[in-house]
Amino acid sequence: MDALLKGLPLTYLAACDYRKTGKNWQAILPASSLVAAAQRLFKAGYFLEDIGALDCVEGYVVTYHFAPFETAGRVAIRAIAPHAKPVLPSIAHVFHGAEWHERETRDFHGVVFEGNPNLVPLLMDPDMADCFPLRKDEKARARMRDILEIGEVRFCAPGFDLMTPEAPAEAAAKPAGDAATA
Amino acid sequence: MLQNAYPDQIAGDFYTENFAKKAAEGSLILNLGPQHPSTHGVLRVVVELDGEYILRAEPVLGYLHRMHEKMAEVKTAAQFIPNMGRVDYGQALGWNWAFVGAVEKLGGIEVPERAEYVRVITSELNRIASHLLWWGAYLLDLGAFTPIMYAFDDREKILDILQIPTGSRLTYSYFRIGGVASDLNEDCVRRIREFIPWMRSRLPMYKDLVSDNIILRKRIEGIGVIEPDVCQRYGATGPVARGSGIACDLRKTEDYSVFRKLDFIAPTSELKDARGRYDVRMIEMEQSLNIIEQCLDMMPEGEVLVKGAPKPSWKAPKGESYFAVEGARGKIGVHLVSDGGKNLYRCKLRAPGYCNLSLFAEVSQGTILADAVAILGSLDLIIPEIDR
Numbered sequence: 001m002d003a004l005l006k007g008l009p010l011t012y013l014a015a016c017d018y019r020k021t022g023k024n025w026q027a028i029l030p031a032s033s034l035v036a037a038a039q040r041l042f043k044a045g046y047f048l049e050d051i052g053a054l055d056c057v058e059g060y061v062v063t064y065h066f067a068p069f070e071t072a073g074r075v076a077i078r079a080i081a082p083h084a085k086p087v088l089p090s091i092a093h094v095f096h097g098a099e100w101h102e103r104e105t106r107d108f109h110g111v112v113f114e115g116n117p118n119l120v121p122l123l124m125d126p127d128m129a130d131c132f133p134l135r136k137d138e139k140a141r142a143r144m145r146d147i148l149e150i151g152e153v154r155f156c157a158p159g160f161d162l163m164t165p166e167a168p169a170e171a172a173a174k175p176a177g178d179a180a181t182a
Numbered sequence: 183m184l185q186n187a188y189p190d191q192i193a194g195d196f197y198t199e200n201f202a203k204k205a206a207e208g209s210l211i212l213n214l215g216p217q218h219p220s221t222h223g224v225l226r227v228v229v230e231l232d233g234e235y236i237l238r239a240e241p242v243l244g245y246l247h248r249m250h251e252k253m254a255e256v257k258t259a260a261q262f263i264p265n266m267g268r269v270d271y272g273q274a275l276g277w278n279w280a281f282v283g284a285v286e287k288l289g290g291i292e293v294p295e296r297a298e299y300v301r302v303i304t305s306e307l308n309r310i311a312s313h314l315l316w317w318g319a320y321l322l323d324l325g326a327f328t329p330i331m332y333a334f335d336d337r338e339k340i341l342d343i344l345q346i347p348t349g350s351r352l353t354y355s356y357f358r359i360g361g362v363a364s365d366l367n368e369d370c371v372r373r374i375r376e377f378i379p380w381m382r383s384r385l386p387m388y389k390d391l392v393s394d395n396i397i398l399r400k401r402i403e404g405i406g407v408i409e410p411d412v413c414q415r416y417g418a419t420g421p422v423a424r425g426s427g428i429a430c431d432l433r434k435t436e437d438y439s440v441f442r443k444l445d446f447i448a449p450t451s452e453l454k455d456a457r458g459r460y461d462v463r464m465i466e467m468e469q470s471l472n473i474i475e476q477c478l479d480m481m482p483e484g485e486v487l488v489k490g491a492p493k494p495s496w497k498a499p500k501g502e503s504y505f506a507v508e509g510a511r512g513k514i515g516v517h518l519v520s521d522g523g524k525n526l527y528r529c530k531l532r533a534p535g536y537c538n539l540s541l542f543a544e545v546s547q548g549t550i551l552a553d554a555v556a557i558l559g560s561l562d563l564i565i566p567e568i569d570r
Contacts, residue, residue: 022287022504047417049506051517052530065504065517065532069414069423069430072437074504095313097416097540108251118200123569126196133252134528141520149502 001025001075002154004040008033011160018073021149026076028163031088034064034079038091038098041066046075048091051101053081053109055136057143058162060086060111080162081111090115108134119135126132201228209237214554216245223565227542227558234550239543246569247456254529260287260359260494262529267353269531270567272312275305276509277567278357281436284516286503288498294488297361298440299481303361303374304344304356306367306470306477307342311340311382313463320460320559321392321434324401329392336384339377346370359496361487370476377491378471385468393464402456406557407543409454416541420512420534421466422561424450425459432508441478446473456560463562497524511535511562535569 005013005027012028029037038048049065059082068076081088090113092099102113103122110132113119121129144162153164194202194213202211209230213250216226224245230238254262266277279301286293293301314337318330341351347364348356356363366374382435392398413423423430431448433441449465450460498520506515512534519528538561 021502047414049417050532052517054519054528069428070435072435095415098538100540120200123247133249142527147500147519147521147527
């Protein structure tokens, strides 16, 4: 995964324990890298399992799960959409199935996917399209680092402290360190 | 406000109007469903027709939407299990398994070996029942009435068997966090052993009666060709992907439960059409029988529920987990996130039928309407699972 995402602007990359949590890798990307990451995963033979948002203190954490067809494994790509303006770019032109997953995420959390060809309500009634049932009250929201698996950190952008209590030392960023600047 | 594309005609609802905005000159917009028998439940497909040919199609979902994911956030994990019996009425045990498996991963709970075998036996029986339901209903769509009577005869035997350990016939809530609710008793094991040769004797008859029938062959051969790249772009799994030549059976690739100890094949077909998907499911029924037979022989004695299994008030520890199983329709995935509180923080359900149906709009383009029904049926849709 280091090699696959090499050269993309990354925020966070960690190896995870597949037996324990069901995924090998997780990466947090800035919204601008999402489409490029999706294209690389598509070329590498992955398919999109699902898209689901998570309402955290930091914003809506939208998780894209990708898996290969003929071997075990799973990659979680995450992007954070701020509460004030939850907008992310659509990947529906790379993985066409994402159109529905994105519409569902809009129905449930109100995250808007720019570029989705048909962003109308999918599962919710059009008359109730703006009730966003899975949004949480402010006091019910948890912090990302409390509920998400931290994993074995391979890269963490300087100043990104949402996953680990303290910003990691530069040394931790060695394997993909050059990826951030490229 | 949306503009009415046909001011002199009945406008239709939000989805018809939205769909009609891109309509070509002189084409006809037609609603298939949500109450049409060929759409199995309450699926609705809006199609744009040029004569008998489909120019565009758009499935409209949500008629059976119950917001299971919200319900998961207002119940404890154990209290949510009955919901899993109601997501997919075709193979409820597949969903049972995906959910309890994800919770077990989250809580680090081991399952006794006998319970693993019981899970395999019951869920494979459920898979056969699901395929039989598909088989009968699909052929009914295509105009053959007799097969569904045969299919339901066999399926009834499976329901009678599953009724013994689970106590229900359709919406099973049988799996528990850390095992299953009850052991298979002697009567149940005897009935399963009797069922296996019975079902084996029926499958060749189905081949002679239906699979080789020229009318069926004309309806499904070369219809609804799905290339592997379409499966990848839409995330199709299960018999739909295997019917397109992708070897993606989780029982082989993910190596969960005791499947690695069992000798069976995960059939694929290079035909890529409705026939390919039909063949894959027919072979899968045989293979499920082989799996069940081996499990009955190999099943050790012992408990079926781990000691100290979580009580209904059990709180899942902080963290997240993803667990997927091979359901009758494909990859059933459950993604759980817990903040250590009474209820789950988030529960995301990945329904295989949802992804399989999403490719319909592309595959149906340019086919005739009658073939679209043959394609829809070949995807094996269970609407409650798609709408969740």
